[in-house]
Amino acid sequence: MKVVDGQRTRPLSATSRYDATxxxxxxxxxxxxxxxxxxxxxxxxxxxxxxxxxxxxxxxxxxxxxxxxxxxxxxxxxxxxxxxxxxxxxxxxxxxxxxxxxxxxxxxxxxxxxxxxxxxxxxxxxxxxxxxxxxxxxxxxxxxxxxxxxxxxxxxxxxxxxxxxxxxxxxxxxxxxxxxxxxxxTGTNASTLLDGASSTVEYCRPSGIPLAMDVYQPRTSATPAPVVLSLHGGGLVLGNRRPTGPGALLDGPKFTAVRDALTASGVAVASIDYRLAPAAPWPAPLADAQCAVRFLTANATALHLDPARIGAWGIGTGGTLAELLGTAPAFGTGQYGGVPGKVRAVAAVSAPADFTDFTGLDPVTRASILLALGRAPATLRAASPLTYAGPGAPPTLIADGGRKADDYANRLRTAGVAVTTGGSAEVTGFLVTALR
Structure with missing residues (x-):
């Protein structure tokens, strides 16, 4: 105890001397x-x-x-x-x-x-x-x-x-x-073995990243079956191939309905993951989808599929990718570079056909496009099916509209391409008929 100015004070402890806070x-x-x-x-x-x-x-x-x-x-x-x-x-x-x-x-x-x-x-x-x-x-x-x-x-x-x-x-x-x-x-890991034992296979490995494909075989298929490549929506930034889980919140139920209807009609379905933006900038999603078509063509015998009867369908930007598979040039060869990558039929549901014109877009849609594709005019044109609409495109179903979908359909018709317009309920019938 010390006395300071007549006041008694206690000495500071060892701790409080160095840390009074x-x-x-x-x-x-x-x-x-x-x-x-x-x-x-x-x-x-x-x-x-x-x-x-x-x-x-x-x-x-x-x-x-x-x-x-x-x-x-x-x-x-x-x-x-x-x-x-x-x-x-x-x-x-x-x-x-x-x-x-x-x-x-x-x-x-x-x-x-x-x-x-x-x-x-x-x-x-x-x-x-x-x-x-x-x-x-x-x-x-x-x-x-x-x-x-x-x-x-x-x-x-x-x-x-x-x-x-x-x-x-x-x-x-x-x-x-x-x-x-x-x-x-969770879920089944992609296998590199095409022995029929696994329905989930690795179809491509761009930049060292393995991409998975789920193959759903038709219920009855004595001969090699036609196959439809399914491309999920999500604005190129969300979603995955699975019918359930967080990646299926946008179009999982619609995919399941079309998948079951196609397999019941003798058509196989191949659903894929593709790299998402902004982690993988454009044209990564389209390059992956094109690689998936080449994979199906190159491995048709092992998967019991007909390489001459490959179609594509998708909802939203998945439909946009399907349209690009039918019209756009190859964006990088990647794996299976010498294998053809064209599809025989395309079904697009609510698919935007143009990203270059922002007139009338709400702020959320505008922001999602910029997040997925950026601002570069060349990239926006390259990601727009309207850019490539012309001769040589496969028969196309445009269901439930989509931004500039009417313009895309008119250009295809002018080029002599068979175009069907209607609703999403017509997807199965259109694809089954087109792939006969």
Whole structure:
């Protein structure tokens, strides 16, 4: 006990001499930043099993960094101090740096390690990066600000009110990103063996990324069957080949109905995954679809299919890809380069035929086009079936309209192509007749 100016004071403890700052409170900013870091870590962690099947080194790198960040989040929430906040901010910065190195800079050259996370939504890795940015700046702000041992009730309530929408956004995007990234964990793995034992096969491997195809054989097929290539919709940024799960939310039931009707009519169906934008820029989706047609042609005997009777159909931008298969030139040879890649019939449902004219588009549609294709006029023209409408196109069904679909149909008719217009209920009958 010491006497200073007539006042008795207690000596400082060893701890308080060096750290007079009280522990941080679990306020709105700390909780929001911590949950953002948690979501940013869980998204790549959910894709680690799929990444492991491609290359274990990348899987261990992503898995280890995600595990360290999860531990850091637990530490900062359990023991909220400036030290733990700085540690969590450091892990968020490291995860963000890994994303920058692997995606914008493309320095991990073996293949893009984020592709397994982008099989349902092509921007899943961007969601993870955005969460890491929120976590980094939030945790740095928490670590730098002065702690308030007893902040007023008004201060605490105001902070929660201001940050509550951000917290909800963080929770929603983190959960959706983790579900999308983990979709590849379940289901049958694609096989490279075409022995009839597996209905899921790997049809192409662009840039080291294996792409899967589900082959549904007709119920009765004594002879090689015609086959329809099914292309899912989703604006080129969402969806996958599966009839159920998060990738089938847009057109899964419609695909199932057409698939069952075709197989009952003696026509096989091949449903594929293709690389999604913005993770894989145009023309990756079309190059993958063309590679799928060449795969079906080259492996028709092993798959018990007729290579001379291949059709294509899709909903939305899946229909746009189907139209491009019938009219557009080959975008890169890739695998099976010497094999023909044309289709005999096309059915497009609600498929936009032109992306060059934004007149009258609502902001959401405009934003989705820019996200998928960018702003370059050459790319927008290259992705528009209207650009290639002319002689040589196969018989085409244009169902339920679509942007500039009437213009596309008129140009095909002027070029002497057989065009049918109608509704989605006519898809099965049209394809069965066209592939006889």
């Amino acid at each position: 009280p522990p941080l409170r679990r306020g709105a900013l700390l909780v929001t930043a911590s949950l953002a870091a948690l979501g940013g870590a869980i998204i790549p962690a959910a894709a680690v099993p799929a990444l492991w099947r491609l290359w274990q080194l990348y899987a261990m790198l992503f898995g280890a960094l995600a595990a360290v960040e999860i531990v850091a989040v637990i530490a900062v929430l359990g023991w909220p101090t400036r030290k733990t906040a700085r540690f969590a901010a450091l892990t968020a910065a490291a995860s963000l740096a890994l994303w920058v190195v692997s995606r914008p800079l493309g320095l991990l050259t073996r293949f893009d390690p984020w592709q397994p996370a982008d099989t349902v939504a092509g921007f899943t890795d961007y969601v993870a990066a955005a969460l890491q940015v929120i976590a980094l700046f939030g945790l740095l702000a928490v670590a730098r600000r002065r702690a308030h041992p007893r902040p007023s009730t008004l201060r605490r309530v105001s902070a929660w009110i201001v940050l509550f929408p951000v917290l909800l956004l963080v929770l929603a995007t983190g959960t959706a990103g983790a579900v999308a990234a983990g979709d590849g964990v």
